[in-house]
Amino acid sequence: MNKFLYIFFLFTCVNSLSQDTLTYQEVNVEKVIFTERDIKIDSSTIENRVFEENFKDNYQDNDYIYEQAIKESNWxxxxxxxxxxxxxxxxxxxxxxxxxxxxxxxxxxxxxxxxxxxxxxxxxxxMNGEGQWIFGKSSDKKVIHYEDIEKNLHLVDFEKLIKETLNSGENRLSIRYYYLWLLKKMANQNIIEWDIEKTNSDYLYEIKDLNFKSDFEYVSYLYNYIWYGEFELDETTFEKAKNAFEKIIKSIE
CATH class of the missing domain: 1.10.287 (Helix Hairpins)
Known part of the structure; x- marks a missing residue:
């Protein structure tokens, strides 16, 4: 029995060594050596490529932007x-x-x-500057124009202005011009000293003639009542005021 085992063990070792020798022989591949005859030279013509100086401008579209910057939010x-x-x-x-x-x-x-x-x-x-704004009150028209008139009182032709307002039916505006015309006449005759900042009371205090002072006080009342009053001016009241202003203006001449 021991002899049989010994023979089996010996046979197994010899068989294993033979397999390792075959495997090694299979792996050992012969080296390939290349010579100059094996080298091939490419003789084809190579085209030179020239890039434009501004070639980058052609790649500014969104298709060429691969990283989108995140917009910072503002207030x-x-x-x-x-x-x-x-x-x-x-x-x-x-x-x-x-x-x-x-x-x-x-x-x-x-x-x-x-x-x-x-x-x-x-x-x-x-439109207010031209006196044609349809939504304003009649007493508010030409406000800017009035200020210009008061600043240049001695250069204004009030007779012409009054004639125009009478033809257009602007009775309240006519009374305004009558009043300024009266102040111009009084200043020219040295009855008052004209100042745009003065009030009717200031002018009334400067008048020395008692009869003229009474007439001026009356037309001043009519002017304040008509120009600043929030009511419709009827023909009777207008004619009464118009006649009073024309009378006192003529008395100065």
Missing amino acids: WDRFKQWLADFFKNLFNLSSDTVSGKMVDILIKSLAVILIVFVIYLIVKSI
Whole structure:
């Protein structure tokens, strides 16, 4: 039995050594040596490529931008986001997109209203300067023009202005011109010293002639009543005031 085991063990060792020798022989591959005859030279013509100096300009589109910079939010963006969140919570909106559209509509509407209001103010200012603004009261027309007249009282042709207002039916404005014309006449005759800052009471104090002072006090009352009064001027009151002013003006001449 021991002899049999010894023979089996010896046979196994010899078989293993033979397999290792075959494997080694299979791995040992013969080396390949290349010579100059094996080298091939490429003789084809190579085209020179020239790039334009501004070739980078052709690659500025969004398709060539692979890294998008994140825009930093400013105070306006933060305000719009706050307003969108406010509307979303107030109206229980389903998404931020809906609330964002509401904010855009609101901002655009306010911008349109603001532009219209600015245009309204500009047109009103222009029309007031020409005395044609239809929404103003008749006593408010030509306010800027009145100030210019008062500053240049001695250069104004009041007879011409009064004639124009009478033809156009602006009776209240006619009384205004009659009053300024009277002040001009009084200043020219040294009855008063003209000053745009003075009041009727100041002029009344300067008048020495008692009869003339009484007439001036009366027409001053008519002027204040008609020009500053908030009522419709009827023909009777207008004619009464017109005659009184013409009478006192003629008395100076």
